[in-house]
Amino acid sequence: MSESIQTALRTRARELLELGEVSCVIGYERSPRGRVRPAFIYEPADADRLVWDNTCHHNLMVYLHDRKTPPRRGEEVPRVAVVAKPCDVRALNVLLHEGQIAREKVFVIGVACAGMCEEGTEELQARCRRCRERVPIFYDALVGEPPKVTAVDEDWADVVELEGMSAAERLAFWTREFDRCIRCYACRQACPGCYCFECMAEQVDPLWVGIAIELPEKAFFHVMRAYHLAGRCVECNACELACPMHIPLSLLNRKIAKEVEALFGYRAGGDPQTPPPLATFRKDEELPL
Amino acid sequence: MKLTSREQLAAWLDALMERATVIAPRQVECGGGSGTHLLLYQPVASSAEVVFDFQRTAMSPKGYFLPSTEVLFEIEKRSNEVTLDEALPQDEQVLFAIRPCDARGLRVLDALLVEHEPADAYYAQRRRNTTLVGLACPHLWPECFCTAIGGAPDDSADVDIMLYEVDGGYLVSEITEKGTALLAGLNAEETDQPAPVSDRSGPSVPVLAPEAWPALFNELYWARLSDRCLSCHACTYVCPTCRCFDVRDYTRAAGPNGIHIERLRSWDSCMAAAYRRIAGGHNPRPSKMHRLRNRYYCKFNYCPQDFGAVACVGCGRCIAVCPVGIDITEMLGEVAALAATLEERGKGKG
Amino acid sequence: MNERDNPLRPYPGRLVGIKNIAQDIKLFQIELKDGQPFDYRPGQFAFLSAFGVGEAPFGLASTAERSPVLEFAINRIGTVTDALHSLEPGAVVGVRGPLGNWFPLEEIKGRNVVVLGGGIGGAPLRPVIHSILDHRDDYGKLTILWAARTPSLLIFTDEYEQWAAAPDTELHVTVDEGDERWSGHVGLITQLLERVAPSPENAVAIICGPPIMIKFTLLTLEKLKFQPQQMLMTLEAKMKCGIGKCGRCNMGEKFVCVHGPVFWYTEVARFLESFV
Known part of the structure; x- marks a missing residue:
């Protein structure tokens, strides 16, 4: 599943960059030490750096803040694509409600998500066991099939x-x-x-x-x-x-x-x-x- | 060289605690019983609290010399009169089981804060009041790269006493007179056993010479590297050589007889967006690219010029702590490659 | 420990005079208590403490030759300056200094001097002007270009007459925006500079002002054929210690507090892109 998502992400990122739809794709890559970290892909040829697995826990919406105001007066804010899990899209939704980000400046590559694991284990994070949406509430493109995971009830x-x-x-x-x-x-x-x-x-x-x-x-x-x-x-x-x-x-x-x-x-x-x-x-x- | 057992070492530490503050690696429970732990240098009340077998503490011990917050002056102000009292630290400290890289970090801080005049009175006093008991690492730990940067896991150059773990206990090497004085009371036997040599194999990290850095200052590389930076202070606060600080007054009490003010100094970080913003709003390092680049240049280009020391000891903490995987060794490798490429290109033109 | 050994220790000084010299800008006159020595030169700065708030660095606006007290022209713009502005004569402030380097006034003897001051940036240039006027024969022609955003922000207006009347001295004043009472030059200091067009021949330009003014003034001077080794500036930066420790004011390997605040353009040219 992760592998097919990863392939689809790379294909989509490459296309978006080749077509000039976006200036950069923000996703995940593997560091030389083997840990997943945020990645910024500017060239179609670099799209294969993108990875997807159950350790892609960073919420990449945080990087949209850097791009919400023009870096220099009068300069256009470049449109970016961002890889987003369902929880990440909810964060983006908060930012949109608060007028922090222009929706048209972000291409959302939504990922159907089976949950992220606790570091160094194969055990789902507690929040992911409870997660009520496995598919983002909105996106411009969706990658992956809705996983068949039953959420445990929120009992606080x-x-x-x-x-x-x-x-x-x-x-x-x-x-x-x-x-x-x-x-x-x-x-x-x-x-x-x-x-x-x-x-x-x-x-x-x-x-x-x-x-x-x-x-x-x-x-x-x-x-x-x-x-x-x-x-x-x-x-x-x-x-x-x-x-x-x-x-x-x-x-x-x-x-x-x-x-x-x-x-x-x-x-x-x-x-x-x-x-x-x-x-x-x-x-x-x-x-x- | 002396040989002692862990029990004898513990007894010596317990006796030391009677007259000095002993700071040692200590396990701290986190998350209210969630099972996670952190290892931190903390004052200990008994040798039972000391963790003897460890890799690296989460924070460097620099806070015992340049505290994260300290009072510089106690100020009494009444109508038009002001009195100032220096709050210079008096306590005797023993820092137990400091790693060679962290001790070397103190040498870097000495160059900045003491040898570069005028000396910082507070830091200098704490250095004088503290005895360093080093503990050799048998080899490099994950993320470590001390050997790439001129250090070694068993380097005893910057401590007062050096301990080496061996079968049956520890070899104790007296490095300075201060160390010898502290060892009085340690139950140990003389031995001609040589100090074990640590395994120095580690990652090969090319460190570009200070004078090679300016040519790379305007490369796009810095923007790309900093893309993922969150502008948090974590790397600078865990670093054994970062020393940036802020100073501000706190009014602690106000009454009819005047006000009591503390002038505080606290750690600050060059990674913070507002670090350089002046009162009028101008910010000479407005983007995280400016800030991250400055941090690395400070370490490898500016400090060598200003203080004669590379401000990195290869402890690897900034790598371990970065929430987004920024890796100083990766940067050093890429910068060296970039310099080589530029040089090639230069030759091609010439 | 000897008190002198703590470079972070401020010394008490009494505010003996406070003058309003422009909108939100006051001239503070400070007398050090207990005969504390304070041997300073034009271009140096000191930290002033508003006890209870903190301290901040300010360029000295006086010369020891002319003034028995220390003078600082301070714009009310942040928390420390706000607190200083609220003080009355007689109040005690902390003084820590003198710090930093100074203008090489000995080195530039015999040369023509162009002084360019923008807004509150004129404050550390006043000692330069005073020194040259007090040793008029030691220097060639003195051209002062003085600017502010509005007439109400011009500093040391009561001295203009004296400056302009000195031998071989020109004073040109401009404001970005005039008002109904203003009959002088209106425009940026760079426009004024182009119009006055001082000759680069045997000249030195000395600049202080907001970063944007420094940036464009340097460009204009280059157009007038001034060489980088003919341009001196004094820079402002956020500082906490003033002694090269706190790490806040660096510009590359230079610390504004100890290697500056006075710099030749040649020393800092490669850093100015990020600074101004």
């Missing part, structure tokens, strides 16, 4: 366990986790939803967080980032996978996703029509807060 077990702790226990838990943070911002930089020109964590005027790499600043940064992703986090796990300190960031994001789902019956990026609840204002809205 990890979040429920956290909710079961006392406040003091929860504080102790997160203190231990956030304490390891080195404020490298890999989580934020890997996140398609984090595109602020100036993050509140680095803003100096007004100074929200400050420069110290200490527990209060770390905790504040992570909690604020999670809030800023409320109703926007698509659970691609890019943050957690990028974190060099193994902080369980998805747990934090999932807690908020659970609240958003309970309050609004909304899953981030889930459908192209419904705008995100926290970017919507309804006069008659009442929430059970």
Whole structure:
């Protein structure tokens, strides 16, 4: 299956570049050390560098941020193609709703996805076991057949366990986790939803967080980032996978996703029509807060 | 040379902890019981916490010399009077089981922060207050390339004491007087056993001479290389030689008698988009291409000129940590190939 | 440890005078307390601390010869400058310096000097002008081209008369955009430079201003046949230490703080593409 997807991806990428439809195809390649990493293909001849397997976990939508504003005044933004899993397309959907990316500037090569594995294992990531869409909600071209995988039910077990702790226990838990943070911002930089020109964590005027790499600043940064992703986090796990300190960031994001789902019956990026609840204002809205 | 057992070494460490802060590799549990671990240099309260068998810690130990955050000055300000107190570090530290590459990283930082005058008072004081106990690597670990860059897995040039693991314990080599002084109290026997020679085989990584880099500055290669860069700070924070910092005041307390301010210094990263942005908005390194290129030029071209040292020791951490697979050894190989191509082309024209 | 051994230590200075010299630009006069020595030359800079916010580097706008106090012309543009602008005379600020190199005024004796200042970039050039005027016979013709975006942003306006009246000295002032009271030249400094067209013969051009102004002024000077070894500039960069440690101000292997801020064009030509 992976192999036929890989062949189809290469063919499609080559065609798009040969026809001049796009200036670059963003996909995956294998590094000389054998690990999969993001790839930028500019020449049709390089299309064979593209690979597909169950370790293509990076959310490539993050690279569309670089390309959303003209590099120099007056210069056209070149159209690019991007390889996108169903979760990645949901992230793109969030960006489209927020007016961050022009749809016509991106050619979406959707991939039917059987799920990504935990690093170094053949075991599906938890989020992939729960995944409800194996085919992206939209695309310009689809590669692969919808896989026959039955999703396990979302029971929020990890979040429920956290909710079961006392406040003091929860504080102790997160203190231990956030304490390891080195404020490298890999989580934020890997996140398609984090595109602020100036993050509140680095803003100096007004100074929200400050420069110290200490527990209060770390905790504040992570909690604020999670809030800023409320109703926007698509659970691609890019943050957690990028974190060099193994902080369980998805747990934090999932807690908020659970609240958003309970309050609004909304899953981030889930459908192209419904705008995100926290970017919507309804006069008659009442929430059970 | 002395021979000691792991138990005797542990007893010596426990005794040291009475009078100095002992920093050693320690296993840290992550993710609330998810089973993942990180190995970090951390202060230990007992030798039982020390991990003796390890490859590489996730972070370099540079933070014990240039902390990720430190107070430079305690400032008291009342109406129109200001008093400043230097917060110079006083603690005696022992860094146990530092790897030769990390010790060499400190030599690079010494060149930048101490030998290049004026010396950084805080870093210099921590260096004076710290004794380095090195632990040789038997061979190179995954991602390591110290031998390609002038180091060796058993290089004892930059430590005060060097340990080599052998059958039945450790060989202890006293390198400096500071090291000898620290060893008082270690139960060990004299031996004429020679230090084992580590296996130096490693990847062949061509490192272009500093003077060859300027010719490549404007190559498209840098844009292509940085395409996948996320502009996070991970590579610079795990690096044993990156030392960029930021300084800012924090008001800690304000009352009728004035305000108490701390002037803090924290790590900063040249990879950050706003790193060079000036108050008016101008940014001389606006794209990640500018920034990643600058990082590598800093290591292999600028630091050799300014401080006489290549600012890379081949520890491989930046390779291991990069979320998107940017690999400094791959870059070095490609840059060398590019230089060769350009030279060929130049000859063709000439 | 000797206090002198900590190069990051600021020394207390008292604000003895604050003058509004242009829109959002004040001239700060600082007297160092306790007779702290401060031996500086035109072109050098110092860090000023607004305690509680932080410190930032500023070019010295005075000469020791003329002024018993240290003078800095500061534009309110960021957090530190904002805090400095809110201070009243008598307040204590931190001073760390002098730092960096200086204009080679000895080396260029006997030559004609063209000074090009744009906006707040004129501040570190004032000591150059003062030094030349105070040793008028040591130099050839002095041509000052002075610019700002608007008339209200022109700095040191109260000195123009004195500058223009000095022997063998020309002052040309321009603004990008005039207003109802402005009767002088309107246009970019590059246009003014082309019109004045100072001769490159035995001349040195000294430039300071925003990056974009430096970039185009250099191009115009080249058109006027000035050679790179005849162009001096003083550069601005974000800095945290001023002593070549924090890594923030590098331009290639040059640190603006220790190898500069004054550079010959020949030293930095290959880096200016990324800098300006």
